[in-house]
Amino acid sequence: MTKVTAQLSVSVDGFYAGPQHTGDGDWMDSAESAAFFRVTRWVTDAMAWRERQGFTGGERDVNSDVVAESFTSAGAYVMGRRMADGGEVPWGEEPPFRAPVFVVTHRPRERLLRQGGTSFTYVTDGVASAVEQARAVAGGKNVAVAGGGSLVRQVLKAGLLDELELHVVPVVLGTGLRLFDADLDLGEKEGIELMPTRVIPTPQVTHIRYAVTGRAALVLDDRGSGGGPTTTRDV
Template sequence: MPRLRVHNYSMSLDGYGAGPDQDEQNPMGVGGGQLHEWVFATRPGRAMIDQEGGSTGADADFFLQGVDGIGATIMGRNMFGPVRGPWTDEAWNGWWGEEPPYHHHVFVLTHHPREPLAMEGGTTFHFVGDGIESALEQAFEAADGLDVRLGGGASTIQQYLRAGLVDEIHVAVVPVLLGSGARLFEGIEDVADRYTRAELVTSPAVAHIRMTRDG
């Protein structure tokens, strides 16, 4: 049965998945970029941005698990871009340039829907304004039997956690302190006991923790 999975969600030692003051110059908030340095040190992470080299091993393996068996993605509007409120113009096409790294259908949660946006490389962004369940239903249909990956930000993942819809979550804890920003594990006290640690692997860069939903 297809699952909803969170993968490679990088989090600081003090619990932040993004720094403060997210904008076009700081997509992950101030200081948040260092949370993802481990990704771009790996061979598959560097290949994603058309660069050679990089490491193999645990970090590369976990990165690839976030791609394997995934047929569609869901993300919050903040992950798509810094534009807030109504789409006064539709020039913003996401953080990733003309060829985003997804290569499948991506469903963006928003209160201000717009027409689907087809990009190079097979990625099409769909803007969903009628809730998280609708986005998940559309994503499962688009995935055609494969799993759906749930991207950020933290508030988007929290919504799906509270609704009991996340089957698996992988967090990469990075040994840095951000001090402020967006916390992932906040306001989910009533669902925390539904998940069990399935795997703990450490590398010189991060600690990988994978948890699965009970039942």
């Protein structure tokens, strides 16, 4: 069964990149880039990622297996325009996706065909439409929300995400682009409930997969009210 999935590498304090680079200058020299490459170092070191990019070397380990699994399970992708524009040149004529990619954007563009089975379709009528179009061509595999973080939040906010995998890297960044932000529009007494389904710890990163169970009210329970078991501590 096709699921809508997303995954992102984040620091312990929840950032997936440094402060957004909006001025002149090379993005590769920016604070945004430095933090992004710190939290994705485990990916670029993985043999499965390097092979998919046409590079040699890399580590064949658990992290590489996680990368390989993510490529194998995806039948189509949904992507933000900033990521698509930024990757167009580095990815070259044979991008690593090898599947249809649907780019959420406000700026129309003709469909872009690349070698190896990758195509980029630019969707201007919203994230729900992009997910629906991706699901239609995924061939029973997953629809992978490739990012960035703003797009992952949009899909989560719309209630379209079935599974979220966070790759938590043991570093504290302190500032930058945060995955979870106020634009989820949660009520004061509302949360989005997640259920852990898999945890894989490694020295470089901890992979935590969650099933997204949806929005729910935050209900005060009766612990400490005398209505049930309580725990006391002598001071």
